[in-house]
Amino acid sequence: MRICVISYHSSPLEPAGSGTSGGMNIFITNLYKKLARSCKIDIYVYGKKSCVLLGPNIEVIHLNHQSLDNFADAIINYHIDRQYNIIHTHYWLSGMVGLLMKKMVKIPWLHSFHTVEMFKGAATNRLRIEIEKEIIKSCDFIISPTYHEALVIKELFPKSQVITIPHGVDTRRFTPGSDGDKNLLYVGRIDPIKGLDILVDALRLLKCDVKLNIIGGPSKGRENYEKIKSYAKGLRVNFIGRVSHNQLSEHYQKSSMVIIPSYYESFGLVGLETMASAKPVIGFDDTGLSETVGKDAGILVKRNTRNLANAIVHLINNQVLRHNLGKVGRKKALYYDWHNIASSYFLTYEKIIKK
Template sequence: MRICVVSYHSSPLEPIGVGYSGGMNVCTSNLYTRLSPSCTVDIFTYGTHARVMLNDSATIHYIDKKNPVHFAEEIMQHHTLQQYDVIHTHYWLSGIIGLYLKKVSKIPWIHTFHTIERFKTIKKNEVRVEIEEEIMRSCDVILSPTIREKYLLTKHAPQAQVIAIPHGVDTTRFTARVDGSSNLLYVGRIDPLKGLEVLIDAVHMLNGNVRLDVVGGPSHKQGTLASIKSYARDVRISFAGPVNHNELTGYYERAAMVILPSYYESFGLVALEAMASARPVIGFEDTGLSETVGNRAGILVKRNTRALARAIAFLINNKTARHNLGNRGCRAVQKYDWSRIARVYLKTYEEIAKN
């Protein structure tokens, strides 16, 4: 099987936790290194680098074309489109390229949104909303990481075929750790959508009894980081900046719990990493965490700063609860191992190509 993958705005090899790089990069790099060796995968992304072999069967091709149409034309100029069994685009910007490729080929087009603008609870980019709805109408199959998102997608795009396949976690890298401290851990970009200010407010309510470690860099301008540091001046907080994904395990080991205060979280890869590390997760109910974490691996609360602070305080003062939630999460997360998820993806690719 030959698979054409478009990850226009970010390479699978991009450093995690800075700019627009995040969970999607973790997904694409882990998925396409674990598909069967019988697959040939060409991954097209924006950039000026020479092509890179992700492994023996997956190659990253960099295309120096910012215009999506020119990007698509470059793919067709150097690669025979008809050689592919499926096209899989990731994120809405790649979906624009998918719209063009769909017009010139009959190859089944699969799309994963990763985040969907219409479902966000903060101010929306209406142009993006319109483009995403066109993608929903035009692609052959949408892959969704959660049943919750699948329901929302079928509600807004009833004509679309939506298949739910969760993202995964590397359970050989992230493993159960001894509960070593009372530190709180936030892993993610410093971005308004991620709700770090809400977490800082909650920590402030705890009267300085805890330390918050923040791992990740700003999404856009450095001013975002300066603003957050100023906002958190009365809180015991450390900023590690972007950290190599291989080095994250040490941060999970030093944490008592992991907190995801996002306004919008389609899935929550960080939650899986925390669960695999036997760390309880705290987050909000109205997100994708309701499926991955639920009430078995952490505490999900209504979107309320005081409720968040109460959940943090409860786990700080209850090591037994931390231990029990962490162990339950570690057992539950095994079904999300990337090797298993990759087999589900491969079977899905084969069925879509056949049908």
């Protein structure tokens, strides 16, 4: 089996936590490294580098074509030689490449959105929304990480074929550590949609002495980074910046809880990493965390600053609850181990190819 993976805007070779690099990079790297044990994988990204081996049977191919038409043509030239069995595009920009290729190649096309613009509460990119609709109508299968997202897509587009496969986590890298007492942790890009403003507002309501460590770099330039840094002035907030994914596990282990205040979170890989580290998650119940974290691996509240503050205080004052939520989270995370998720993808690919 030979898989053509398209990730136009984001390379798995880039470090996660800054720019356009985040959970999707981690997802692509981990999933396809596992799948490469039984498949040949080519990952196409935009860039000036040439071809880079990510591991046995897995190659990252940089194409220096900003034009999506030229980008698609270049992949088709590779396809003539390599004869792919399936195309899997990731994110809406890659989906545009898929739309172009569908006209020229007759192999199954799967698409994963990772972030769906039309599902955001304050969606503003009308062009992107229209393109996402066209992708849903045109691709052979949508792969969705949550049942809720799959259900909404099916309700809006009854003819669409949607398969639900959750994201995964490396349960050998992310393991339990000691209790971090009053050390709070945020992991993610410094981006308005990640909700750091509401987390800072919640911290101002707390009467107990806590410390918040923020891991992640700015999404675009330094404007957002400097803005939130200024907004948090006077609080015990430590901006650590971006750390490698290999170092991240130590920060989870030293924390007492991880807070994910995102306004929109399609799935939430940080939530899985937190659970694998046996730490409780605090977040909002209108995000993808409701399916992974649920009510037994953390505290998910209605979107409100006071609710967020109350959840933080509740966990700070209850070490036993922190331990119990973390213990359940670790157990649940084992189900999402990348070995299991990659197996689900392999069986899905195999079934589609045989049709």
